[in-house]
Each structure stands twice: as C-alpha cells, then as structure tokens.
Amino acid sequence: MNILLILSALIIIGYHFIENPQSFVKIKNIIKSRFIYRKDVPQWVADRRTHCNGCKYNFKNKKTTQRSIKDYWWYGLNGFKTQCTICQCAVKHKTKIKDEYCSLENIGEKIKWDIYDN
Numbered sequence: 001m002n003i004l005l006i007l008s009a010l011i012i013i014g015y016h017f018i019e020n021p022q023s024f025v026k027i028k029n030i031i032k033s034r035f036i037y038r039k040d041v042p043q044w045v046a047d048r049r050t051h052c053n054g055c056k057y058n059f060k061n062k063k064t065t066q067r068s069i070k071d072y073w074w075y076g077l078n079g080f081k082t083q084c085t086i087c088q089c090a091v092k093h094k095t096k097i098k099d100e101y102c103s104l105e106n107i108g109e110k111i112k113w114d115i116y117d118n
C-alpha cells in the first residue's frame with residue numbers, strides 16, 4: 001500500500017516538473033524540510049505557524065464538506081499532519097524553510113508570511 005502511495009506521489013511530482021520547472025525548487029525544499037530538526041522553534045517559524053493555524057486554507061480549519069479528495073490524499077501523504085490546502089505542504093515542514101512563503105500568492109491573494117531572509 002505504501003509503495004502505491006509513493007508511486008502515485010512520484011507520478012504527481014513528475015507531472016508537476018513537466019508543467020512547471022519551478023517545482024524543482026519546491027521538491028528541494030520538501031526534502032530539506034524533512035532533515036531540519038530543532039528542539040526550540042525560532043520565533044520566525046512560530047510566527048508563521050500562528051498564521052497557518054488560523055488560516056481558512058489549513059486542512060484542519062476546513063469544514064469536512066469543503067475538503068476535497070485531493071486534500072485528504074495529501075493529508076495522508078503528509079503523515080496525517082495538517083497541511084496548507086493550496087500547496088498541500090505540511091505546515092510543520094513548510095514553515096521551517098527560510099525561502100518558503102505563504103501559498104496565498106498562488107491564488108492571487110495577499111500573503112500572510114514571506115521568505116525569511118535574516
């Protein structure tokens with residue numbers, strides 16, 4: 001079962017690479033985020049998470065009836081950790097990457113947090 005999930009994820013990711021070469025940067029960030037372990041969360045990460053925790057696009061804040069199959073799919077792939085339903089990235093991981101930014105930009109809305117360049 002896990003093999004099917006991994007293969008499906010790879011197919012989806014491959015499709016994204018063809019559609020959007022910028023996806024390489026995203027994949028790099030996804031992989032990098034899995035290797036960042038911090039006992040103490042820096043303030044800039046905590047601030048980002050505060051925004052995400054209150055956001056209507058956060059999977060956990062979406063009403064069950066508003067969640068799509070894609071949302072549930074990515075929730076499973078993210079290890080049942082809540083995710084941003086715009087980019088489908090796990091909030092826990094996305095917020096740790098300095099050059100990530102809020103996905104509201106992807107739908108033309110004002111972002112809640114930006115790249116951390118300190």
Ligand code: SF4
Binds near residue numbers: 051
């Ligand atoms: S990244 Fe932005 S849009 Fe996504 S959950 Fe966080 S605050 Fe909301």
